[in-house]
Amino acid sequence: MKKLSPVFIISSAITLIFIIWGALVPENLSSVTSVIQTFLQGNFGWLYLTAATAFLVFLLYLAFSRYGQIRLGKDTDKPEFSTFTWLAMVFSAGMGIGLVFWGAAEPISHFHNPPFGKGESAESAALAMRYSFFHWGFHAWAIYAITGLAIAYFAFRKGASQVPSEILRPILGNKVDGGLGRAINVIFIMATVFAISGPLGMGATQISGGISYLTGIQNNFTTQVIVIGVVTVLFMLSAKTGLERGIKYLSNTNVILAIFLLVFVFFTGPTTFILNVFTSSFGDYIQNLPNMSLNQRPFEQSSWFQDWTVFYWAWWVAAAPFAGSFIARVSKGRTVREFVLGVLIVPTIFGILWFSVFGGTAISLEMFDHFGVKEIMENQGVEVALFTILKGLPLGTIISFLGILLIGTFFITTADSGTYVLAMQSTNGNLNPSNSMKFIWGILQSLTAVILLWSGGLGAIVSALIIIGFPLAIILILTMFSLLKSFKNEAEKKSFNEEKEKVS
Template identity: 60%
Template structure:
């Protein structure tokens, strides 16, 4: 722990202040974050929509641009990981735990509470439910991740810069990127990472607790969730101590095997033809309506739906961007910009769409057949949504146990990856931060998740995520400007 960086010191102080505030005054933290969230969502919802859409457009532009052949590294570098392992690692870090949590719950919520103007519990609301599930988990979030990861990977591996966010700004800030301005940028990235990961860990803990409660007599309450966080903290810190090419790599591959296995089971045990017809139809509808959904607000209806769902999601993804972006950058050395962008955008988007079709499609099919899936969710919480669906099929209990194992491994992988990234961001971009730094961040991010649960459950997690995302959205815009400037300068030299 010698020679600690200023970014590490300032970041630890800031997050500890946040945690202590939650311990001493959980209601005060919840009220304060809610007030700030309401202000940001009402006044700057348009900013999130325009930013996320702009990031996606820029990512797509890079595929067809003259920059597509540039390698993220030296011209002779080859990819460090196989394509399958690469997909597994970026997917596990990017949204695996959230996809399991919302795979059933989100389509059900949209089915019963569709966007303004659409009648609930109808064929139209079902179509909208899946179109917006594809939208919220599709190209836009991965477009955000792509931009951040690409900028970090380019400057780290192509230009030899430190693997930290402030280093990306050197083309526009010069030496000032290494001073106070750079420190502020990096501290914001670290804080957004801690809160963004804490949000996901909170969801994961509540779903594991809900699943255990659903299968046993153990009560699903805050105490159970805190115990789960404590246990998983020990497990992911053990994994973190083994390094990137062991713990995270093996867990990521395990995640993909379990996820695909669970999805294939439900695909063939459930209404197969309905699911595949739903996937095909909704994919076309999603692509057709992508431009209008990307810029849709509700100025005349005064509906809170957009703020509660789309704007929350865009803020959530932006809050995750420094973490996921840094991690994807770290495992993407040797790939061309075109290969990188296509891989990061297309593969997870298609997999996510199929996931929602299988799990959400099975849920709505059961609910429309009178199985009362939404009644179970309303009675026991959204964290039991997945298990209420699996119970309706053969080997339901066994599948629920596998689902809990999948959530746990996603939980461990996300937290493990986050400690690695936080270590990089606070050690001037070290590709292999020491274990003491990683363990420090592991304890801090678990403590943040516990405090957010104590101060207001999932609502406090959501509000804190949106707040942390706002300043980082501005930083991403600066990253794009800087990356473009560097790419143009490189092409001119040739």
């Protein structure tokens, strides 16, 4: 292994300290992070909402402005991957596990406990779908896209090393080469560690919960650790094959399995109801998007928006270094317009379809068949919501095992992608990091997932994501100004050269 970079030494040391802290005094870790989380959610919700909305507006402006024709690479560069594979990799690395985990569980939760109004009503059902679309829609992907666009532009267009601090060079100058730059890079790496560990922890609980629900095997910490151990071995094997093989093929497999599961539930579930949910809820989402984007309803004594919307925005911000870096890596050769519209629209539409099918089916079972999905979730955990609705459909048990397989492949893809990003970020942006560096980060991220589950389950994962998301939100706001400055300089230089050619 080559000489270790200071960023790797610092970030891996912090990760190890966190792991040891959680292993020795898990209650203390849980309580400390919970206090910080509560403070940030209660006092800076406005920052997250404003920033996410600004990112979305800014990206749409770029896509339809003169900057939309700028290519993420040289003018002669072509995309490395087909459009289908590119979008499959973007989606799999971005939200795969989360959608499978929350696709049925979140709408059911909102149906019973809506942001306002009475629960278990037609109004709360509509709100459940609208806010599920909102939390997983355009704003979430805008946060990913602003990060990925900046990294891809500076790395492939400007020839900068693919390290996070380079995206702020236009406004920070040579300061990114010193301590400030290293601090930014460490923050990005720590965010990536927690952003990957969160989905890994959720994936482990859902696989374990699904196995328990279907076979009766106890769903506990030991079972979840075994799941993480098995998947760690699998994603480390995949990581050795690189982007062109392992992640590429797994991503395609993920999307094919997801589409199959989506189509199966659509046709064997309440099809007409799902279609009605999709059309009405999508219109409801678009119509209310401006209002939802900035509204926390401060005059009402409710923590709903802090617990859900602010949490999600902090989660997407925390996940942005990982998802954005990976999306940037696979987007070389795309134009700014292709990148923005592809990353914003296609995954959002797929997510809306996913929630319409799985969330719509769950609400239909709850409202009209009195299936008791919420009661099962309360008794056996949120992670069994998917398997609860699948088991009530034809061939439910077989399809449930297919669901476990889908979660497993998303699990492997997320961890594989994350291992690659961590190795790349901690080796000065090396696009082909060594397998030994991937192995180190693979072990560390799996141990972090175990410690988060040990110290407080999903609650600890939530706390870690929200805490690391706060400094990142500031960095991403600065990224907008850095991108705009660089785009303006490039456009002015191009205009100057064109005028010069006309004169000559």
